[in-house]
Amino acid sequence: MTDSALSGMVVLDLTQIMAGPFCTMTLADMGANVIKVEKPNGGDDNRRMGPPFIKDWSAGFLALNRNKRSLVLDLRSEDGQAVFKRLVKGADAVVENFRPGVMDRLGLGYDALTAIKPSLIYCSVSGFGNTGPDAKKGGFDLVAQGVSGLMSITGHPSMPPAKVGVPITDISAGLLAANGVLCAYIYALKTGQGQQVDTSLMEAGVAYTVWESSVYFAEGEIPGPLGSAHRVSAPYQALRTSDGYLNIGAATQPTWEQLCRAIGLEALIDDPRFILPGDRKARQDELADLLEETFTKDTTSNWLKMLEEAGVVAGPIYNMDQVYKDPQVLARKMLVDLEDSDLGTIHNIGIPVKLSGTPGQIRTRAPMLGEHSAEVLREHGFSQSEVDQLVSGNVVVENQGPGTGR
Numbered sequence: 073m074t075d076s077a078l079s080g081m082v083v084l085d086l087t088q089i090m091a092g093p094f095c096t097m098t099l100a101d102m103g104a105n106v107i108k109v110e111k112p113n114g115g116d117d118n119r120r121m122g123p124p125f126i127k128d129w130s131a132g133f134l135a136l137n138r139n140k141r142s143l144v145l146d147l148r149s150e151d152g153q154a155v156f157k158r159l160v161k162g163a164d165a166v167v168e169n170f171r172p173g174v175m176d177r178l179g180l181g182y183d184a185l186t187a188i189k190p191s192l193i194y195c196s197v198s199g200f201g202n203t204g205p206d207a208k209k210g211g212f213d214l215v216a217q218g219v220s221g222l223m224s225i226t227g228h229p230s231m232p233p234a235k236v237g238v239p240i241t242d243i244s245a246g247l248l249a250a251n252g253v254l255c256a257y258i259y260a261l262k263t264g265q266g267q268q269v270d271t272s273l274m275e276a277g278v279a280y281t282v283w284e285s286s287v288y289f290a291e292g293e294i295p296g297p298l299g300s301a302h303r304v305s306a307p308y309q310a311l312r313t314s315d316g317y318l319n320i321g322a323a324t325q326p327t328w329e330q331l332c333r334a335i336g337l338e339a340l341i342d343d344p345r346f347i348l349p350g351d352r353k354a355r356q357d358e359l360a361d362l363l364e365e366t367f368t369k370d371t372t373s374n375w376l377k378m379l380e381e382a383g384v385v386a387g388p389i390y391n392m393d394q395v396y397k398d399p400q401v402l403a404r405k406m407l408v409d410l411e412d413s414d415l416g417t418i419h420n421i422g423i424p425v426k427l428s429g430t431p432g433q434i435r436t437r438a439p440m441l442g443e444h445s446a447e448v449l450r451e452h453g454f455s456q457s458e459v460d461q462l463v464s465g466n467v468v469v470e471n472q473g474p475g476t477g478r
Contacts, residue, residue: 075103075430076102076103076430076432076433077102077103077427077430077432078099078102078103078104079103080105081099081103081104081105081164081165081257082104082105082107082162082163082164082165083096083099083100083104083105083106083107083163083164083165083166083167083253084107084109084156084159084160084163084165084166084167085106085107085108085109085140085167086109086147086166086167086168086169086170086175087167087168087169087197088110088115088116088117088118088169089116089117089118089121089169089242090118090136090213090239090242090243090246091169091197091241091242091243091245091246091249091273092167092168092169092197092246092249093116093118093136093137093246094136094242094243094246094247094250095167095195095197095245095246095247095249095250095253096108096140096167096250097136097137097138097139097140097246098246098247098250099165099250099253099254100138100139100140101138101139101423101432101433101434102427102430102432103430103432103433105141106139106140106141107140107141107142107143107159107163107444107448108137108140108141108142108143108439109143109144109145109147109156109159110142110143110144110145110441110442110475111144111145111146111147112144112145112146112466112469114441114475115142115144115441115442115472115475116133116137116475118130118132118133118136118137119133119441119474119475119476120475120476121133122476125476126415126418127414127415127474128473128474128476129415129438129474129476130474130476133438133474133475134415134418134437134438135420135421136438137438137439138410138420138434138435138436138437138438139433139434139435139436140436140438140439141439141443141444141447141448142439142440142441142442142443142444142445143442143444143445143448143449143468144441144442144445144468144469144470144472145445145467145468146466146467146468146469147178147180148178149467151462151465151467152467152468153178153179153180155449155454155462155467155468156180157180157184157185157188158452158453158454159448159452160185160188160189160192161188161189161452162452162453163189163192164191164192164193164257164260165192165193165194165195165253165256165257166185166192166193166194166195167195167197167249167253168195168196168197169196169197169198170198171198171199171208171209171210172196172198172201172202172207172208173208175196182194182196182268186266189266190264190265190266191260191264191265191266192260192266193253193256193257193260193266193267193269194266194267194268194269195249195252195253195256195268195269195270195271196268196269196270196271197245197246197249197271197272197273198211198272198273199211199212199215199216199272199273199274200219200272200273200274201270201271201272201274201275202270203270206274211272211273211274212273213235213239213240213241213242213273214235215273216241216242216272216273216274216276216277217235217236217240217241217277218233218235219274219277220241220273220274220275220276220277220278220280220281221277221278221281221284222235222236222240222241222277222280222281223235224295224296224297225281225284225295225296225297225298226297227297227299228297228298228299229296229297229298229299231297234297240276240277240280241273241274241276241277242273244276244277244279244280245271245272245273245275245276248271248275248276248279249269249271252269252270252271253269255269256269283295283302283303283304284303287303287304300319301356301360302323304353305323305324305349305352305353306323306349306352306353306355306356306359306360307320307322307328307331307352307356307359307360307363308320308321308322308323309356309360310389311360311363311364311367312364312367312368313367313368313370313371313372313375314367314368314369314370314371314372315371315372316371316372316389317372317389318367318372318375318376318386318387318388318389319386319387319388319389320363320384320385320386321385321386321387322384322385323349324349325348325349327384327385328341328346328349328352329341330382330383330384331379331384333382334378334379334382334383334384335363335366335367335375335378335379336366337362337363337366340362345358345359346359372388376388396419404422404426405422405423406421406422406424407419407420407421407422408420408421408422408423408434410434410436410437412437415437418437420434422434440471440472440473440474440475441469441471441472441473441474441475442468442469442470442471442472443471445463445468445469445470445471446459446463446468446470449462449468
């Protein structure tokens with residue numbers, strides 16, 4: 073078997089729900105040894121989120137926690153805190169998504185843990201970050217989308233505020249956290265010096281507003297929602313056909329002229345209303361209406377075939393069933409099936425980054441609650457008698473099944 077890029081990296085994962093687990097799953101997919109440290113009496117709250125459930129498993133939990141092992145540890149107890157500190161000695165990174173201040177109150181904050189291991193990477197993912205007036209506020213994706221401005225630019229004009237269809241600040245904060253962890257890990261490998269990585273859902277949302285912030289910085293304009301249209305280019309949006317919609321991306325002068333020739337509207341190239349990119353953007357709605365007069369004369373599939381032959385950038389608008397039947401999606405292994413003795417075939421979103429020499433792998437399903445508690449402790453130097461004592465004292469809990477309580 074090919075070595076993984078992050079083989080040998082040990083990550084103690086104290087996160088739950090989505091942002092943190094997405095970060096640690098990204099690391100686990102690339103070979104990191106991710107130990108999911110969960111609370112007694114239920115573990116990660118995502119274990120109970122649903123429907124949908126697959127047998128007794130939360131489908132969402134399965135999607136975010138593959139390639140990890142579970143240790144149930146009572147961090148509220150002094151013995152549990154002592155166990156965690158022993159684990160830190162053998163870890164490269166800790167990732168947590170408690171509200172700022174919680175880990176310090178447990179005696180497991182950045183200063184306490186880096187005193188034990190100076191090379192430790194300590195990553196915090198929160199709603200608003202570890203500093204500032206809102207640091208201690210709780211934050212969910214919906215709230216972060218609102219505060220970051222995303223909801224003010226999503227949807228259609230004259231409609232109520234809309235959020236992005238996916239929990240984009242959760243997922244993006246997870247990706248930013250993974251990137252930060254790896255940057256800090258590389259530095260620690262070179263220097264032996266660890267550091268804290270701090271990101272938030274709010275910052276992840278603001279980072280997405282590249283065009284909108286650019287308009288605001290340059291002109292003082294407060295952008296609003298545009299539906300599927302682009303902030304500075306046209307035509308670049310979904311347009312109606314006779315049986316649905318297609319996406320057209322003609323953002324540059326050459327692609328605009330290419331589109332006009334492909335659909336028999338060459339006259340628009342020299343039309344004084346649409347000569348320059350700025351002209352087309354200023355008359356975006358008028359231009360869309362003109363194009364739809366032509367596109368509604370034929371089907372989406374026929375237009376896509378014609379546009380592809382003409383070299384025009386265009387595409388369909390899929391639902392999820394169509395996504396996972398698309399030949400390109402399948403060719404890129406964005407649907408990966410994992411066979412499990414209890415659950416049968418588990419469908420997984422594939423790994424979106426392909427490494428030629430050390431590719432990521434989906435090796436194991438998400439763990440049962442406490443499935444690996446004893447195994448992890450023994451690997452980190454705990455004797456069997458110590459493990460037995462911790463279990464009998466309810467400091468550590470062994471396998472409790474999927475953790476749904478169903």
